Amino acid sequence: MADVLAPASKPTHSRTPIMASLGGTSKRNQPDALRVLDPARKKLTAVESQRIVAVLEDAIKRGELLALLPHVNKNMDRFSVVLGVELKREIEHHCELQRTFNGLLMPKESTGDRGSSAGSSRTGSAGSRKGSATTSRTAGDHSDMNSMFSEQQTRKLQVIQQQLAHSTRNILRLFSINPAAVSAVRAENSVLTAQEQELLGGLTELKEICVERLLMTPLEEKQRAEYVDSITIRDRKNAEIIDKLEAELGEAEDERDMEISKRNDHIRKLKNQLHTIEKFSEEHIRRTKMDADKEEQADTRNSESKKGKLQQEINQLKQQLANLTAEHRESELALRKRKFKIETEVENWIQKYDADMGDRQTEYEEVDAVYTEEKAQLNELEEKFKTLEAEYTKIMEEKRIAAEKKEQEERELEMAIRAATVVQAFWRSYKVRKMLKQKTKGKGKGKKGKKGKK
Template identity: 45%
Template structure:
């Protein structure tokens, strides 16, 4: 039955979906793994240019395309878990409902019939007819699921997203993953504008040119590296020859050193015999010196014992005086402690009174600040009013002055007009 579902699954998806997925992000990640941490950050920053600037689809058509892909992914997930639902139909019967259970039961019977016919019969027409019936029953199941989306979502969550076991087959998982990758690629293409596509093409051309330049530089560096390796090999062969000669010289030196050690040992034995004779003479002399020093030590020991006795007496006297001073100090400190306790008691009482006064002062200070703030606001308001009054008076005086000047100019103008008229009449009479 799983094979039949897989056949129907692949028919509904289409042949194009089964192609290998073009995972651009995985290529980017594989490309960045070969470098160091700094180069990885640089490549990641450069590859952000290839990402579209928009994050949401702006048209209804593009949203419908993505919605179709999402619906295809959901249906394939339901097809992938349909064998598990069929096997545990009693467990899910309450949540699925009678119609959906009946559709699944019918689909199960047709799948079982198709498996039996596939095993024991070779009638192609009958197989094709059964395949069509299985396909139609599968579509009916999907239609029933579409009528109850809450149940479909719950089953997908329980059996795929939150299940710890591998419920779906490897082939179904690959198809679902390919569909998700197709959705990501389609979303990226739909989010990319023509201007971004042009910028991406130009950027890729620049990267290609840089790649060619880097290839040329790499070839040159490779040639230099080969030359350097050849020079190093020649130098290594020279050093190997030098090491061989040095080893021969070392062997000769070792032989010479053995002979030298043998001669040195012979001379050291002779010197040891001579030193032994001299040592015996020195020992006898040192013994006599030791006897003299011991006599001197006995005398000094007696003298030091007498001095120690005097110092012990002096120490006892000083210890007695120190003990007396300690007793006197303890007595004085007891008196001082009593005095300190009395002073501390008085200090505690005064501190308590001070805290009470400070609390009262805080209340008075708040009231004082409030009163001063009100006075300040009143003073500022009064000053503002005085400034406004002065400005109004100044404006009124200015307006009156301009109005008087205007009246004077108008009177002079009228007077000049009247004088002109009189002069004209006189000239006419003459």
């Protein structure tokens, strides 16, 4: 039977689910943890710190330029206009020095290998002819030649190395006064090799670390160290809890395996009992089948007699049905005639109703058309009336404003006339008084003159 429970193999449990269950709160507090590790300041305020970062950025930029010099030399036709004559000449000289330097480095090992192999071959051939004395003298001569060659090569390498350093400084100085060339060369950074990109990435990472350390105060460093220590302690405690839970899990799995084995034993016992019951049930089924066959034969004999009686009853009922059908056929014909007559009358009434409703519908449509036309005329008249009413209101308002304006002008004219009359009256009285004063003064002066003459 396939329903026997096989003991389950112990799965290999990793710490990832348990750590996820233990570290649920830490994931929820992850932004707070990152905020603790980040410095409070976002910008460098000290001049020394800014200078350090500027030096690192300048070093990264110069390193990128120096790494792209071979590419620039290969594509000098494209960069010759941007670089200029002097910078172009310096780059070509620098690349030539670099090739010389690489050429001196490459054959250094191969020359030593060739010397040692030649010395060994000559030593072997001479040993067969002249003996061990000649062998030792030849080996010493070759070692002296190799040492002299290595010293000369080392001196050449030192000289070329100094020239390369001087050429590098000149190239960087010329790049510093030509920003356009710097931009054009740095735009080709996609051709850098993996090692060069790794070096520049390391320098960039160093700059970021320096910026982070410069932004952080001593108090923040202390708090960060304390926070990291607390995280470490918490992780250690979580590891202990995980070990304990894994031990409990192993015990639970052992208990489960024992329970499975017990259930398998119980299932085997039940299968044995089932096999015994199946044997007993087969014998019982055979006996039951024999009894059922006997009862079937007896029921068959009884059913044949019942079948004859029922057939006689069916024949009698058929005869009764034929008699009743003959009796009710006449009444059915009368009812059918009545039904046809009623249906004819109903159809006539329906046709009359349809004709009447058609006339009424036509009349309704005519009335509705007249109503629609009159309603459209009414709307048109109402629109005209609204327009005329607005114009009438506007004209009446203009007339009212004109009347008020005219009345105002008349009042102002009347007031102006009255004011002019008053002013003229005052002016006449003033002129009269002035003339009277002048006459009075003239008479006084004439009398005084006459008295003087006398």
